[in-house]
Amino acid sequence: MRAVLCGFALGVFVLQQQPALPGALAWSVSALLFVAAVAFARWVFRREARWLRRAGFCAIVVGAALVGFGYAAMRAEVRLRDALPVSWEGRDIELAGHIRGLPVRDANGVRFLFAVDTDEARRTTGIPHFPPTIQLTWIDRTRAPAALPLLAPGDRWRLIVRLKRPHGNANFGVRDPEAALLARNVRATGYVSAASAAGARRLPGRASxxxxxxxxxxxxxxxxxxxxxxxxxxxxxxxxxxxxxxxxxxxxxxxxxxxxxTSHLIAISGLHIGLVAGLCAALAGWLWRRSCFLARVTRRDWPLIVPAQIVAALAGAAVAAFYAALAGFNVPAQRALWMLTVVSIAFVSGRSVAPSMVLAWALSIVLLADPWAVVTPGFWLSFCAVAAILLVVHGHLRVRAEPQWEDDEPPRSRVSRAFAVVRRRLMRLRERLLSAARVQYAVTLGLAPLTVYWFSQIPLIGPFANxxxxxxxxxxxxxxxxxxxxxxxxxxxxxxxxxxxxxxxxxxxxxxxxxxxxxxxxxxxPDTWALSAAALGVVWCLMPRGWPLRWAAPLTWLPLLMPPPAGPSAGTFRVTALDIGQGMSVLIETAHHALLFDTGPGPESTHAGERIVVPFLQANGVRSLDALVISHADSDHAGGADAVLQAIPVRQLLAGLPPSNRLWGAASRAGADTLRCAAGQRWQWDGVEFTTLWPDPGPLPKVSNAQSCVLRVVAPGISALLTGDVDAPSERVLVARARDALRAQVLVVPHHGSKSSSTEPFLDSIDPLIAVFQVGYLNRYHHPNPSVWARYAARNIELTRSDRDGAVRIDSNGGALVLERYRETHRRYWMD
Structure with missing residues (x-):
C-alpha cells in the first residue's frame, strides 16, 4: 500500500513537469500501459519466484504513477478550462461577487480575491467558462487612509474591473508566479478601474x-x-x-x-499544529478521566464507556483541524492535520500503522486535494523534514532496559535509592538530548539541498539558531x-x-x-543531477550504523557544494535580459566578472528588484557585482537598486544620475565606489572590452531619458549595446559622432520600443542580429509601439520580448550566437 501511495504522488509530480497536457494519443498509451501493468502484476503474484514478485512490485508502482498522472491531468484540464479570452483583456467588465480570503492592504491600495457570480458573468459577457475566482487590486489614488472601503470576507460587491489572463514573470532560477496562481485557482487578474472606484456598490447580504x-x-x-x-x-x-x-x-x-x-517558524507549521493538538489531547484525556466524579449526576461512568485515550485522540484531531483552518490550510498544516487524522483513526479502530504509512497517506491526501502543491517550497520542506526525522529515529530505536539490582531487590539505603533516582533521570535527560540532537541533525542535513534549490543559501548557524x-x-x-x-x-x-x-x-x-x-x-x-546526487547522499548519511560506506556519502554532495564555474569562457560574455515587467534589468557576465545594467522597478511599483533581480542573481551564483550601472533615474530602471545594494556586495556604482540623487549616498554606505557615466570610459575584463558611449562629460541633459547611460560590450565574435531609455536626439548625436562604434550583434532596444527612440539611422548603424524588448505584459504605455516593432521586423532581426518569451539568455558559442528563451526551454502546461 505504501508503494501505491508513493507511486500516485510520483505521477502527480511528473505531470507538473510537462510542457503540455496529454493529448488523445498520450491518454491511449497511458491506458494501455496501466492495463498491462495491472495484468502483469496479477500474473506475477500468482507465481512463487521472488525476483518475479519484485517485478510485480515495480509494475504496481508504475500503475499507481499512471493513475496519479491521469488524475492530475484531468484536474488541470478542468481548471484551465476556466479562462478569460484574449479579446476580453483590458476591457471594462461589470461583475458581481463576494470577497474571499483575507484582503491585503498596503500603501498603494488593497489586493483581494473576488469570487465571481459566474451565472451573471456568463449572461453579460457570453463567455461560457468565465473564471470563478479572480485576483483584484483596488488602488488608492487619493492616498487618503479612509479612501478605500473596508473589504471583509463574504461581503458582496458590484465592481467594474479590467482583467488580463494569469501572466507572471518568467526567469531563470526564480519561482514561477503563474504556477502559484493556478494552484489558488486564480484564472484572471486585474484591478478595479477608475470608473468603478467612485461608483462601486456594496450589495445587500453576505455570502455564506x-x-x-x-x-x-x-x-x-x-x-x-x-x-x-x-x-x-x-x-x-x-x-x-x-x-x-x-x-x-x-x-x-x-x-x-x-x-x-528559522523562517519556517513564522508560519503555522506542522510542528505548531502537532504541539497544540498534543496539549489539547492531554487536557481532554485528563478531564475525561475525572468525569467519573459526575457519575452521580449523569448516572453514567463515562470513562468506562469510552476510554480516555480515544477521547484524547479525537479531541487532538479536532483541535488540529481548527488550527489548520486558522492557518488557511497551507501545505505544512495539511500534512500535520492528515497525519494526525490517520493516526487517530487507526488508534480508535484498534489498528497499528507504521509511521512511513502515515506519511504516505498524508502525502496522497494532500495531492488529491491540491495536485499543484508539488510546485511550492512548503510541500517539499515539510514532507522531507518529516521523512528525515522518521528515517533517523527508526535507525536509532532502542529498548530501554530498567536498572537491575542484585538479588532482584532494590537497595535499602536511602542514599543509594536517591542516587539511583538521580542517575535514572540523568540518563533519561541524556537520551532526550541525544534524540533531539539526532532530529536536528536529520532536519538540517535533509533540508540543506532543498534550501539551496529554493533559496540559494545554507544558513550555517541554522542548527544553533533552531x-x-x-x-x-x-x-x-x-x-x-x-x-x-x-x-x-x-x-x-x-x-x-x-x-x-x-x-x-x-x-x-x-x-x-x-x-x-x-x-x-x-x-x-543546483541542476537536476546535482540535486538528485545530494538527495541520495542525505538518505545515505541518515541510514543506521552499519550501513555500507556511510563515510563516503558526503562525496555525493560535491556537485552541490562545489559547482563548476557558471560564467562563460574567457574572451566571451553572456547577456541575460530579465523579465521584470515594464522596466529594464540586464546581467552581463564574463569569465570572472559580472555587471548589472539597471535593476527594474522598486517598492513604488512591483518590487521587481526584491522579488526577481536579487533572487535571480543569487540563484545563478552571482555572489558580488563588479559594477552596477543605473542608466538614469526613472523608477522602472533604478527602483530596485536599494534591494540589490542591500543583498549583494557591489564594488562600483556607475550611473547617469544627478548629483542630488539619493542612490549615490546609498551606494557609498554599502561600500561601493561611485562614478558618473561619461562617454569615453573604457575598461576590460577577461578579454572583454566595455565602453561608455553616452552621456557626454559635464552637466547632464535636462531630459531624464537623455541622461541614460549607453554601454557597448565587445568580445571576439560578439558585441552588445545597452541603451537604457536614450531618446531620438541622443541617437542622432551618437550616429553623427561615431557610426561604426555603434555596431553590435545584440541590441537591448532603447526605451522598451517607444516611438521616441529606435530611429532608422540608429538601427542602420547598429545592424543587430538580435533585438531584445523588455516590456510588461499589457503595459499601460502600449510598448512596443507597433510601428517600431515593424521597423525591426522589416530588417529580419531576431526579435524577443519579455512579455511573450520571458527572460532571454544570449551566449557566444564559437562565434555563433545562441539564443535561449525561458518560456521555450522551461515551458510548463500552465504558461499562457
Missing part, C-alpha cells in the same frame, strides 16, 4: 459557507491584533502565528529569519498567541502583547547570532 465563516474569524482576529499591537515592529509575526497571514511580516523580519534558517528558536516559539510564543485567540477582548490584549515581547526577545537573540557574513553560505541553484 464554512470557508467564508473561517475567513471572517481570521479577518476579525487579524484586525484585533492590528488594533492591540498597532505599530509594534514584530506585529506581522504574531499575526502569522495566529491566523497564518504573512503579508504583515516586515522585510527586516523575513531577512533575519532567512539568514538564520536549537533555541524552535522550543522558544513552540513552547512559549505559540501557546501565548493561542491564549489571545481564545480570550475575549480586552483580556486578549495581554496575551498578544506578551507574545510580541517574546518574539522581540527572540529577534534580538537571532540578530546577535547572525552578525558575521560567513554565517550564510551562498550557492547557485
Amino acid at each position: 459557507g464554512v470557508g467564508l465563516t473561517i475567513d471572517r474569524w481570521r479577518f476579525a482576529l487579524r484586525a484585533r491584533i492590528d488594533t492591540v499591537l498597532a505599530e509594534a515592529p514584530h506585529r506581522g509575526i504574531v499575526t502569522a502565528l495566529a491566523v497564518g497571514a504573512q503579508d504583515a511580516v516586515s522585510a527586516e523580519d523575513w531577512l533575519l529569519m532567512r539568514n538564520t534558517g 536549537a533555541f528558536a524552535i522550543p522558544w516559539v513552540s513552547v512559549l510564543v505559540t501557546p501565548t498567541v493561542l491564549v489571545g485567540v481564545v480570550l475575549p477582548a480586552p483580556l486578549d490584549a495581554w496575551a498578544f502583547r506578551a507574545a510580541h515581547a517574546l518574539v522581540e526577545a527572540l529577534a534580538a537573540a537571532l540578530q546577535a547570532l547572525s552578525g558575521p557574513a560567513w554565517t550564510i553560505w551562498r550557492l547557485p541553484q
Whole structure:
C-alpha cells in the first residue's frame, strides 16, 4: 500500500513537469500501459519466484504513477478550462461577487480575491467558462487612509474591473508566479478601474459557507491584533502565528529569519499544529478521566464507556483541524492535520500503522486535494523534514532496559535509592538530548539541498539558531498567541502583547547570532543531477550504523557544494535580459566578472528588484557585482537598486544620475565606489572590452531619458549595446559622432520600443542580429509601439520580448550566437 501511495504522488509530480497536457494519443498509451501493468502484476503474484514478485512490485508502482498522472491531468484540464479570452483583456467588465480570503492592504491600495457570480458573468459577457475566482487590486489614488472601503470576507460587491489572463514573470532560477496562481485557482487578474472606484456598490447580504465563516474569524482576529499591537515592529509575526497571514511580516523580519534558517517558524507549521493538538489531547484525556466524579449526576461512568485515550485522540484531531483552518490550510498544516487524522483513526479502530504509512497517506491526501502543491517550497520542506526525522529515529530505536539490582531487590539505603533516582533521570535527560540532537541533525542535513534549490543559501548557524528558536516559539510564543485567540477582548490584549515581547526577545537573540557574513553560505541553484546526487547522499548519511560506506556519502554532495564555474569562457560574455515587467534589468557576465545594467522597478511599483533581480542573481551564483550601472533615474530602471545594494556586495556604482540623487549616498554606505557615466570610459575584463558611449562629460541633459547611460560590450565574435531609455536626439548625436562604434550583434532596444527612440539611422548603424524588448505584459504605455516593432521586423532581426518569451539568455558559442528563451526551454502546461 505504501508503494501505491508513493507511486500516485510520483505521477502527480511528473505531470507538473510537462510542457503540455496529454493529448488523445498520450491518454491511449497511458491506458494501455496501466492495463498491462495491472495484468502483469496479477500474473506475477500468482507465481512463487521472488525476483518475479519484485517485478510485480515495480509494475504496481508504475500503475499507481499512471493513475496519479491521469488524475492530475484531468484536474488541470478542468481548471484551465476556466479562462478569460484574449479579446476580453483590458476591457471594462461589470461583475458581481463576494470577497474571499483575507484582503491585503498596503500603501498603494488593497489586493483581494473576488469570487465571481459566474451565472451573471456568463449572461453579460457570453463567455461560457468565465473564471470563478479572480485576483483584484483596488488602488488608492487619493492616498487618503479612509479612501478605500473596508473589504471583509463574504461581503458582496458590484465592481467594474479590467482583467488580463494569469501572466507572471518568467526567469531563470526564480519561482514561477503563474504556477502559484493556478494552484489558488486564480484564472484572471486585474484591478478595479477608475470608473468603478467612485461608483462601486456594496450589495445587500453576505455570502455564506464554512470557508467564508473561517475567513471572517481570521479577518476579525487579524484586525484585533492590528488594533492591540498597532505599530509594534514584530506585529506581522504574531499575526502569522495566529491566523497564518504573512503579508504583515516586515522585510527586516523575513531577512533575519532567512539568514538564520528559522523562517519556517513564522508560519503555522506542522510542528505548531502537532504541539497544540498534543496539549489539547492531554487536557481532554485528563478531564475525561475525572468525569467519573459526575457519575452521580449523569448516572453514567463515562470513562468506562469510552476510554480516555480515544477521547484524547479525537479531541487532538479536532483541535488540529481548527488550527489548520486558522492557518488557511497551507501545505505544512495539511500534512500535520492528515497525519494526525490517520493516526487517530487507526488508534480508535484498534489498528497499528507504521509511521512511513502515515506519511504516505498524508502525502496522497494532500495531492488529491491540491495536485499543484508539488510546485511550492512548503510541500517539499515539510514532507522531507518529516521523512528525515522518521528515517533517523527508526535507525536509532532502542529498548530501554530498567536498572537491575542484585538479588532482584532494590537497595535499602536511602542514599543509594536517591542516587539511583538521580542517575535514572540523568540518563533519561541524556537520551532526550541525544534524540533531539539526532532530529536536528536529520532536519538540517535533509533540508540543506532543498534550501539551496529554493533559496540559494545554507544558513550555517541554522542548527544553533533552531536549537533555541524552535522550543522558544513552540513552547512559549505559540501557546501565548493561542491564549489571545481564545480570550475575549480586552483580556486578549495581554496575551498578544506578551507574545510580541517574546518574539522581540527572540529577534534580538537571532540578530546577535547572525552578525558575521560567513554565517550564510551562498550557492547557485543546483541542476537536476546535482540535486538528485545530494538527495541520495542525505538518505545515505541518515541510514543506521552499519550501513555500507556511510563515510563516503558526503562525496555525493560535491556537485552541490562545489559547482563548476557558471560564467562563460574567457574572451566571451553572456547577456541575460530579465523579465521584470515594464522596466529594464540586464546581467552581463564574463569569465570572472559580472555587471548589472539597471535593476527594474522598486517598492513604488512591483518590487521587481526584491522579488526577481536579487533572487535571480543569487540563484545563478552571482555572489558580488563588479559594477552596477543605473542608466538614469526613472523608477522602472533604478527602483530596485536599494534591494540589490542591500543583498549583494557591489564594488562600483556607475550611473547617469544627478548629483542630488539619493542612490549615490546609498551606494557609498554599502561600500561601493561611485562614478558618473561619461562617454569615453573604457575598461576590460577577461578579454572583454566595455565602453561608455553616452552621456557626454559635464552637466547632464535636462531630459531624464537623455541622461541614460549607453554601454557597448565587445568580445571576439560578439558585441552588445545597452541603451537604457536614450531618446531620438541622443541617437542622432551618437550616429553623427561615431557610426561604426555603434555596431553590435545584440541590441537591448532603447526605451522598451517607444516611438521616441529606435530611429532608422540608429538601427542602420547598429545592424543587430538580435533585438531584445523588455516590456510588461499589457503595459499601460502600449510598448512596443507597433510601428517600431515593424521597423525591426522589416530588417529580419531576431526579435524577443519579455512579455511573450520571458527572460532571454544570449551566449557566444564559437562565434555563433545562441539564443535561449525561458518560456521555450522551461515551458510548463500552465504558461499562457
